[in-house]
Amino acid sequence: MPKHILNGYRIIDLTHVLAGPSATRLMAEMDAEVIKVEFPPTGDIARLLPTLKNGRSAYYVQQNRGKLSLSLNIKSSEGKKILTKLIKSADVLIENFAPGVIGRLGFSWDVVKEINPSIVMCSLSAFGQEGELSALPGFDYIAQAYSGIMGMIGEKEGAPSFPMAGIGDVMTGVHAFGAIGYALLHREKTGEGQFIDVSLLDCYTHCHEINVAVYSMSEPKTIPTRSGSHHYAVCPLGLFKGKNKYICIIALQMQWASLCKVLERQELENDVRFADNDKRVENAATLIDIIQDWIDSQPDDETVIRALEKERVPCAPVLNIAEVVNHPHLVERGTIRKVQDPKVGEVEMPGMPLRFSSFEHNQELVAAHLGEHNEKVLRDVGYSSEEIEFFKAENTIFSNSNT
């Protein structure tokens, strides 16, 4: 009985750090054979990122559980031959080098499709494979700045703020993961492989809900801007200061009467200053003060949250990381899960975000040390023990059990 949907699929994973590894991590959780190809002698630089314990990075563990590690020098001619054999045997090839690098290594899509016409190849990058920005070095925040998303976060009069989390890389990985799934579906029916170009810039820009159209349709041209902790076009929608934490409160038209009831200010419901969302935005400062005063008058944050919940006014405490990790709902659902690692020990991590009714959620998987599966992988594509010994001696393959 296969453990999950991708049982029997072989993924050659030339990615590093975050966006690419996020995509192939989901595939590993779905039982694919992900062969992570890492350059000697360091491998994926995520192996050096904090927090480390017993020589192993939890960052690496989080993104690479369940993958096989092949540490291969693909700059050498022997390494290229081995990679060619792997590509011939695989369903998917994925890479996130800077655009052009994979071609200079000898594995552009034109070459790869000659080696294996039914393979799905996916390249991830900051700006896409082509265009004037494509040659620039890029990270999550760089693409976030160019997409206009960064400019939409932070106080209006101050510098933008950016999320201390890898949202862009992770969700770009999810875009790639999705695209690869559909390309595999297409291949299942037609036998044809194809190439997929996924970029942080495209994915971030994809997240503009209304900003682009609002600007495009405005006459005269008006530019939507960031507005701190209160929405510029919906009121109330924002953060209020509780005794211990910030509290997010949202009342659209359908929740307005309920909010007035919670505030014990039913007369506001028909107050002309707050007659509809436009009026409430116009008088936002007054309304925000009214809500803040009510919060200040309550004994604690819990009372505030319960009162709003009782009337089904959308609200939430802004949790810190400790509260997230220990929240019963997140723990019971496995949104936060405990992972056992042979070196790091027990550590909490985000759970598998996708829940399929036919398969178990949150598989037990282990991260590999650098080159841990060199022999297994090479044997699988037909190399003999003698050849493997030769590759070792020539430093075509490499391993380090202390990683």
Added chain:
Amino acid sequence: MPKHILNGYRIIDLTHVLAGPSATRLMAEMDAEVIKVEFPPTGDIARLLPTLKNGRSAYYVQQNRGKLSLSLNIKSSEGKKILTKLIKSADVLIENFAPGVIGRLGFSWDVVKEINPSIVMCSLSAFGQEGELSALPGFDYIAQAYSGIMGMIGEKEGAPSFPMAGIGDVMTGVHAFGAIGYALLHREKTGEGQFIDVSLLDCYTHCHEINVAVYSMSEPKTIPTRSGSHHYAVCPLGLFKGKNKYICIIALQMQWASLCKVLERQELENDVRFADNDKRVENAATLIDIIQDWIDSQPDDETVIRALEKERVPCAPVLNIAEVVNHPHLVERGTIRKVQDPKVGEVEMPGMPLRFSSFEHNQELVAAHLGEHNEKVLRDVGYSSEEIEFFKAENTIFSNSNT
């Protein structure tokens, strides 16, 4: 010749506003027959969201181009019979009502799988289908607060800021889109359908790159926190004030020497205060001032960017929406595209984020008025003209060509 991968697939789309419609929009762009089922008399409330022109919302257009609109009263017994027929004929059913609602409407997974055992059903929600939070009303920002992501954005000493963009909804839609693709792959090989549970809370939590593990492994427990416009653990990584715009600059160890060269301060390369990232974080205030002083000494932002780019130090201007919409790279790649709508006219929107080599990028598609495809859809599942007239007369189906 099929226009794209999902040609021939029928998706019954009971979703509204953003997360669900984002998922099915990608499917429509990939040539699926997406039948959007909208409650009379308003339909998806996104039809009321700004900006409107000639009675049509650009918000709706952005998320619903290429979908068929069936306005069906699924609370009526005739409506339920019609939906049952549609489910029997479909490949995918997707909904984002509050958990429990779809069951009360008579279409829980237990019922749906009896109607069509090979269908893929996906439910999207704020907190997931089960667990203590699942019954609460939720929006993007509510899940963002509970996931701990919101708490990681904004100035350390002030209120968190939140993105004025639908990042959470859109990327949750992409998670669902991906999961459905793999479930369709599974079905292609086994004939089996299944149920998929996707939530904003799971997807947001999924984006914590290192925060959860860093907290989990710390002794004594330390809680990672937001840190405004400069990263708390990497330096330099942050926003600097240019003459006209903020500029994002990142220098990891491998770019440090290059940055010193750009600053014309080569002596800093071996300065003990900045010997490695830990030391640079320790002396962040000093280093940030040095970089800011250099920027202040330059004639304009363009000169700053070009100097950094020349030495391949990752950098970016923080663009506003106008600059994004008009940026040659984004326009030429179709990351920003012009859409022609019969009512709204020409309007700019984010492009299709996924680029497949076998298919055209950015298809021409049109958004439907409410109930525009009632007859087509009902005829396709075998209803006669007389029956369709009867459904119209009984208000089981509804249409409004002014939407």
